[in-house]
Amino acid sequence: MSGQKTLRGAAAIVGIAESVSSTGELELWGRALEAKVIKEALDDAGLTLADVDGVAHAWSSLDLAEFLGISPVFTEATYTGGSGYELYVEKAAAAIAVGLAETIVVVYAATPRSDRKRGTGGWVETPGPRDDFEVPYGLGLMGSYALAADRHMTTYGTTSEELAAVAVNTRAWASLNPDAKLRSPLTVDDVMSSPVFCSPLHLLDCCLVTDGAGAIVITSAERAKALRKAPVYVLGAASCHSHNMIHAMPDLTLTPGSISGPRAFRAAGISVDEVDLLMGYDSFTITALLHLEDLGFFKKGEAAGFVAEGGTAPGGALPMNTNGGGLSYTHPGMYGIFLLTEAVRQLRGEAGARQLQKADVAVAHGSGQFLSAMSTVVLGTEAVL
């Protein structure tokens, strides 16, 4: 990659907002909820809608911009599942770096928990080969991750107790977050005695289903310096996808994060040893374990022992998912935006009781669909620019 152009430090996240409740339910939904978090994220930055010249939205950036009454010159609506928000930050930073746009808003809102009560909403999958080669066998999302976990156990000797430790460590962080859905202490035994829906995964190996919304404002480094909060710079970003349905995953134990992670770190000029916080998408315990390996923090098969010893918990050597994660904080379906908002809070020193003492480099690693699409964003404070 010699002679490569770089987006390092060209753009910064300057505004964030979240709407999450400890009940898991929100009163607003749809555009009303999106408008609320967009307004709050712009306020956080000290900007207004008139400053926005780019939008990103997982379903329709056209509908969003029309609703907002703006005419953006950057538009992004690539669907990669839960990693989309990291992908949007990557693309937004690249667009800003070359001057295609200056101030881009990324937004997400979903309320599956309330939708179910209202009898609205529901997830419709795009038709594809999964309909004929997975669906008839009774394989869904949880089962797909269960197959990956099973293969990891065969290949590396990983145990259910080690996977449970991912959830235990994450819950310890959630207990420090007043907005987390689940905050009571959790033990490995609790996870192991929770029901098994798809072996080897227990119920407490699985993420929550909650309402939630988030928005992010990203702008040029030049403009960022004049705004309300300390800029959180995009140091590097990269993406890779290797399949969509799990049936087509080349190796059940190796995600495309093994490509996106090293590329993002290289672009950022950062080594894994310099990372203060990993926000790694935890749709299931196995998902987070795979990130620890594939991003390069551990060799394959060596992350489980570290996790079991509390390495990712409060006080551990590699804090992971300090908001309480998809496992204990919130998970509305495409959780990726919350990886970014928490990373920004930590780098700003706004994380309250769970604030890390040293927080200059954070990694937000999104994982979409069936371990299919990975996007890695390396963020940093001015100190590491």
Add this chain to the structure above:
Amino acid sequence: MSQADFTPTISEATRPYWEATKARRLVLQRCVACTRYVHHPREACPRCLGQDFDWVESMGRGSIHAMSVHHRPFEAMSLEDCPYIVAFIDLDEGVRFLANVVDTDDRSVTRGDAVVLTWKPVANGYNLPAFKPAPR
């Protein structure tokens, strides 16, 4: 919905595969140009983009690559089907094949076990390939 109600979406690319299941034959798509097996069946070979295929009948033997016992129904399954086993089978032809493992107690089958082809009838005369423990 239950698995027995399933009927496949037929396209030009998948018709030979599904038609063969009516006679309980598992056929695999093989690219004429590069001689590799392709599964799931599709319009072009993902290695060389060749569009000419042979259909080769599988020996119907393999081993369990990964498996999950489902105690709750997902997708086409219903509660009466539980528990059921979803597994990746490494076919002797070198193809990784997703299917249910049947005719076994869910505690007596494990990763690496040898399995052989069997069938489950579904709607409109089609059959779904499934696997059961190989006779010892």
